[in-house]
Amino acid sequence: MSVISTVTVRVPATTANLGPGFDCIGAALGLYNEVKFTSLDGEGLIIQVAGVEAEKVQTDETNLLYQAFAKFYRYIEKTPPAVKIEIELGVPLARGLGSSATAIVGGLVAANQLAGSPLSTLQVMELAIAMEGHPDNVVPALIGGCRLAATSATGWEICDVPWHEHIIPVVAIPDFELSTSQARQVLPTEYSRADAIFNAAHLGLLLRGLATGKAEWLQAALQDKLHQPYRQALIPGYAAVEAAAVDAGAYGMVISGAGPTLLALTDADHTQAVTAAMANAWKQQGIISIVRSLPIDMQGAVVL
Numbered sequence: 001m002s003v004i005s006t007v008t009v010r011v012p013a014t015t016a017n018l019g020p021g022f023d024c025i026g027a028a029l030g031l032y033n034e035v036k037f038t039s040l041d042g043e044g045l046i047i048q049v050a051g052v053e054a055e056k057v058q059t060d061e062t063n064l065l066y067q068a069f070a071k072f073y074r075y076i077e078k079t080p081p082a083v084k085i086e087i088e089l090g091v092p093l094a095r096g097l098g099s100s101a102t103a104i105v106g107g108l109v110a111a112n113q114l115a116g117s118p119l120s121t122l123q124v125m126e127l128a129i130a131m132e133g134h135p136d137n138v139v140p141a142l143i144g145g146c147r148l149a150a151t152s153a154t155g156w157e158i159c160d161v162p163w164h165e166h167i168i169p170v171v172a173i174p175d176f177e178l179s180t181s182q183a184r185q186v187l188p189t190e191y192s193r194a195d196a197i198f199n200a201a202h203l204g205l206l207l208r209g210l211a212t213g214k215a216e217w218l219q220a221a222l223q224d225k226l227h228q229p230y231r232q233a234l235i236p237g238y239a240a241v242e243a244a245a246v247d248a249g250a251y252g253m254v255i256s257g258a259g260p261t262l263l264a265l266t267d268a269d270h271t272q273a274v275t276a277a278m279a280n281a282w283k284q285q286g287i288i289s290i291v292r293s294l295p296i297d298m299q300g301a302v303v304l
């Protein structure tokens with residue numbers, strides 16, 4: 001088989017929900033997956049994976065990157081070409097850091113590029129949201145920054161959420177997985193009026209806290225009644241890690257995406273202490289973790 005065309009795409013990890021923004025807000029983080037698609041003549045699919053947890057990624061047609069690639073071609077009513085996909089993984093799988101979003105966005109962006117860019121970024125975004133089922137990780141993975149997504153009469157309104165430069169995300173990534181589908185199964189299908197009001201108020205406060213960096217607003221805002229109370233039981237040590245992060249000076253701590261990664265927000269003066277405290281708290285529960293501060297990625301998916 002000979003090479004027709006090649007494209008390499010880099011896609012950032014994400015942290016979705018940010019506490020009260022379940023299924024509607026998320027931010028891109030400076031941690032990346034890179035994928036090279038080489039279209040070939042003839043038929044076939046070759047997938048090669050390297051990097052963190054490479055052995056866990058499917059190498060047949062069920063691979064999510066390939067699924068997104070094939071979906072794109074079905075959408076434009078063309079047959080997907082034979083393709084070789086080379087994946088370099090930096091984002092750990094099923095940890096609440098948007099690995100599935102990187103795969104969906106990476107597959108769609110690469111296919112669009114190889115097909116001569118017939119779709120706009122907005123169209124690619126709509127396809128990505130439809131595939132993932134919620135917008136809060138695929139949107140920042142595609143366009144970067146912190147983003148809020150809401151439905152409108154005609155589709156989606158996406159807005160940028162200003163993130164004060166003094167607010168630093170710290171992610172504590174444990175060595176166990178929690179699939180998003182499992183973490184969604186524990187959620188109720190209906191909520192009380194009190195819980196709906198609680199989240200509306202706290203999401204509003206979070207937006208203002210993120211924009212201003214005002215400590216009191218951030219401390220109060222990072223609370224939620226829609227998903228975290230139900231998911232905490234799936235994350236051993238949650239309360240201990242939260243107490244340690246707050247004692248060390250974090251504004252607060254939430255579940256990153258569907259978990260099990262935990263996200264603390266802090267400032268530069270406390271980043272080191274918060275990082276060490278979260279790792280230590282989990283260690284005391286017998287859980288090994290990687291804890292690190294990450295910048296907000298402002299670029300989203302990039303064709304290299």
Ligand SMILES: Nc1ncnc2c1ncn2[C@@H]1O[C@H](COP(=O)(O)OP(=O)(O)O)[C@@H](O)[C@H]1O
Nearest residue numbers: 064065093094095096097098099100103179180
């Ligand atoms: N780079 C990738 N290539 C192919 N599939 C991937 C990739 N990253 C993630 N996936 C798929 O997504 C699944 C994890 O998705 P999910 O449970 O939503 O967790 P996450 O919070 O990491 O998005 C993996 O088990 C795998 O099937």
Ligand SMILES: N[C@@H](CCOP(=O)(O)O)C(=O)O
Nearest residue numbers: 016023096097098180257258
């Ligand atoms: N709103 C979703 C976000 C899932 O994000 P992921 O990073 O875990 O894929 C949810 O909370 O289920």
